[in-house]
Amino acid sequence: MTELRVNGERLWATIMETAKMGATARGGICRLTLTDADRQVRDWFVRECQAAGSNVTVDEMGSIFARRPGRDNSRPPITIGSHLDTQPTGGKFDGVYGVLSGLEILRTLDDADYTTNAPLEVVSWTNEEGSRFTPPMLASGVFAGAFERDFAYALEDCDGRKFGEELRHIGYRGRVKCGDHKLGAYFELHIEQGPVLEAENQAIGVVTGVQSQSWYEITVTGRESHAGSTPMPLRQDAMVVCARIVEATHEVALNHAPLAVSTVGLVEVRPNSRNVIPGSVFFTVDLRHPEDAVLRRMEEEFRAAVDWAAGDMGLKVTVVNNWSSPSVKFDEACLGAVRTAAGDLGYRHRDIVSGAGHDAVCISWVAPAAMIFIPCEHGISHSEEEKTEPEHITAGANVLLVAVMAHDNTLRDRA
Ligand code: HGY
Ligand code: MN
Ligand code: MN
Numbered sequence: 001m002t003e004l005r006v007n008g009e010r011l012w013a014t015i016m017e018t019a020k021m022g023a024t025a026r027g028g029i030c031r032l033t034l035t036d037a038d039r040q041v042r043d044w045f046v047r048e049c050q051a052a053g054s055n056v057t058v059d060e061m062g063s064i065f066a067r068r069p070g071r072d073n074s075r076p077p078i079t080i081g082s083h084l085d086t087q088p089t090g091g092k093f094d095g096v097y098g099v100l101s102g103l104e105i106l107r108t109l110d111d112a113d114y115t116t117n118a119p120l121e122v123v124s125w126t127n128e129e130g131s132r133f134t135p136p137m138l139a140s141g142v143f144a145g146a147f148e149r150d151f152a153y154a155l156e157d158c159d160g161r162k163f164g165e166e167l168r169h170i171g172y173r174g175r176v177k178c179g180d181h182k183l184g185a186y187f188e189l190h191i192e193q194g195p196v197l198e199a200e201n202q203a204i205g206v207v208t209g210v211q212s213q214s215w216y217e218i219t220v221t222g223r224e225s226h227a228g229s230t231p232m233p234l235r236q237d238a239m240v241v242c243a244r245i246v247e248a249t250h251e252v253a254l255n256h257a258p259l260a261v262s263t264v265g266l267v268e269v270r271p272n273s274r275n276v277i278p279g280s281v282f283f284t285v286d287l288r289h290p291e292d293a294v295l296r297r298m299e300e301e302f303r304a305a306v307d308w309a310a311g312d313m314g315l316k317v318t319v320v321n322n323w324s325s326p327s328v329k330f331d332e333a334c335l336g337a338v339r340t341a342a343g344d345l346g347y348r349h350r351d352i353v354s355g356a357g358h359d360a361v362c363i364s365w366v367a368p369a370a371m372i373f374i375p376c377e378h379g380i381s382h383s384e385e386e387k388t389e390p391e392h393i394t395a396g397a398n399v400l401l402v403a404v405m406a407h408d409n410t411l412r413d414r415a
Helices: 008-018 036-051 096-112 138-143 149-154 163-169 238-255 292-313 332-344 359-363 390-414
Strands: 055-058 064-068 078-083 120-125 185-191 204-210 212-221 261-263 267-270 280-289 316-325 349-354 369-374
Touching: 008 036, 008 096, 008 390, 036 055, 036 064, 036 096, 036 120, 064 096, 078 096, 078 359, 078 390, 096 120, 096 185, 096 390, 120 138, 138 149, 138 359, 149 163, 185 332, 185 359, 185 390, 204 332, 204 359, 204 390, 212 238, 212 292, 238 261, 238 267, 238 280, 238 292, 280 292, 292 316, 332 349, 332 369, 332 390, 349 369, 359 369, 369 390
Parallel strands: 078 120, 078 185, 185 369, 204 349
Antiparallel strands: 055 064, 064 120, 204 369, 212 280, 212 316, 261 280, 267 280
């Protein structure tokens, strides 16, 4: 095992520095993809990677690649990555921890004047969150061939702004073709965003895979009318049908407890006035389960609930399954490197399946990939309360460093 270790204080300070970019009054971060705050952190990241001696390129989806040459640059790079964009009330660690740990490893190797066998690459993928532009994991999806670039460019946010134009506007519509190069392996370090590691007092999660998920967009069409003078039997109240579907969607997850989850996170009521019966309600549903077959059953139950709710009130309901992502299992050799690194470093660790989606899902379709988790306080994430400790940050980055260097040697010896 290498004797090299990251500089945990420098890594923590770097994370806190980026936390100022898009900082919210309540201690979180709002750095929605392709906004000025996103541009600010991107510009900062490019400068820091160049200062660490790497060559930076930007592809046509705006993903940023910082490459550090190895001894044999004919080999595909070992890539470390995650994302810099956040949820509207995001935290300081989701995504950015994985990208900055990659930067810390570039710095650590630079300090030690150590050269890997294969080139080392750090990547920040555009639009992992899927909050402003849906679907999520968009740039890593284009890189893996799941989406066409022009499909992504045509996506619009809630104000009708197009992805491709916004990318050009912030100056990150690169010329390099997305997916233009093979990866020798991909490692992503992330906070767990769930309660398991903390509850079991584990320092490291060896992420063996990611659960499957399906997203839906539902529009209920009723009739706007006066809240005071319209008798109940004459109403076509879109909000009542929405409420029934929300309750039924919650029940679908409870029916498949304890692993199923369902969420209605976005609701747009029209005209959204307190004394007008809602004529239309648009809302989203997010269904997830570790097993694809169970998720299929959940989806059937969800659609039956929609039919019941609509029929009962005689209102029109449209349902669009706008995105689905199957469960994935990560690469055994990469996982072995992570497990061995955690064990050799003396960290308590356990295998875990990720409840959250990550860019590693898409990248696992085109390269051997694995993820590493560290605990976060009470498992809270996608929240301004997101929190973890410096010792967890350092432990995760050291496991990443040791695993990547060991895997680099394994790939060299295999050649
Ligand atoms: O929604 C997800 O699972 C990811 O955090 N974007
Ligand atoms: Mn994330
Ligand atoms: Mn996230």
